[in-house]
Amino acid sequence: xxxxxxxxxxxxAAEDIVRMRQTVREQATRLxxxxxxxxxxxxxxxxxxxxxxxxxxxxxxxVEALNERRKGLRLTFIDKGPGIADxxxxxxxxxxxxxxxxxxxxxxxxxxxxxxxxxxxxxGTRVTxxxxx
Amino acid sequence: MEHIPxxxxxxxxxxxxxxxxxxxxxxxxxxxxxxxxxxxxxxxxLIDISTLDVVDSFIGRMIASxxxxxxxxxxETVVVGMRPSVAITLVxxxxxxxxxxxxxxxxxxxxxxxxxxxxxx
Numbered sequence: 346x347x348x349x350x351x352x353x354x355x356x357x358a359a360e361d362i363v364r365m366r367q368t369v370r371e372q373a374t375r376l377x378x379x380x381x382x383x384x385x386x387x388x389x390x391x392x393x394x395x396x397x398x399x400x401x402x403x404x405x406x407x408v409e410a411l412n413e414r415r416k417g418l419r420l421t422f423i424d425k426g427p428g429i430a431d432x433x434x435x436x437x438x439x440x441x442x443x444x445x446x447x448x449x450x451x452x453x454x455x456x457x458x459x460x461x462x463x464x465x466x467x468x469g470t471r472v473t474x475x476x477x478x
Numbered sequence: 479m480e481h482i483p484x485x486x487x488x489x490x491x492x493x494x495x496x497x498x499x500x501x502x503x504x505x506x507x508x509x510x511x512x513x514x515x516x517x518x519x520x521x522x523x524l525i526d527i528s529t530l531d532v533v534d535s536f537i538g539r540m541i542a543s544x545x546x547x548x549x550x551x552x553x554e555t556v557v558v559g560m561r562p563s564v565a566i567t568l569v570x571x572x573x574x575x576x577x578x579x580x581x582x583x584x585x586x587x588x589x590x591x592x593x594x595x596x597x598x599x
Binding site for chain 1: 498499500501502531532533534535536538539561562563564566567570571572573
């Protein structure tokens with residue numbers, strides 16, 4: 346795997362979501378993503394960052410700019426929160442344990458080309474999304 | 479505290495979002511708009527989102543709930559200026575904003591509001 350750049354951002358408070366969106370937008374622009382592709386990855390990132398903060402008790406996002414056959418952006422959201430007991434249920438639209446719409450996880454999956462989730466109750470959650478330009 | 483200015487235009491209110499919305503700002507707009515609808519006896523609300531390059535489920539929900547609250551307060555809401563890339567993303571996200579009136583720009587939004595308000599009264 347050819348990695349052009351990688352760095353981490355901290356996600357603790359709601360303000361961090363705005364800052365992360367701007368960073369993801371900059372990266373997607375730099376990779377030459379179309380406007381629609383940029384908007385999709387930034388929106389997916391916004392959903393997952395909010396999950397990290399609201400449900401995971403805060404965490405980090407690893408941002409990786411990739412250069413394989415195509416250029417891509419991979420984002421990994423890591424928290425050490427309570428984890429998700431039932432992933433299939435959590436991916437269902439409309440299911441939420443908070444006050445949200447329950448679109449975050451399923452929506453982020455639809456907006457990405459690749460989606461991967463690892464979680465264990467009591468140990469936290471790691472969600473990885475990749476969008477290719 | 480930072481807030482989104484709300485302008486009064488006759489019987490209508492115009493909120494033009496010019497910054498990247500963080501969650502607190504979105505909630506503040508919801509509070510401010512509902513308060514102004516009552517105080518100004520407004521019949522309609524225009525929300526201009528033409529500068530927003532991202533509308534996630536949180537902001538989308540805020541827009542839908544403003545429309546719902548306004549309706550209960552006897553006012554109509556029209557969202558104007560949504561970018562095509564935002565529209566595509568919102569629908570794929572699973573939030574097609576059903577029940578929210580939209581128009582391409584402020585002018586068309588005003589015309590739509592006038593029609594809606596005349597129809598209701």
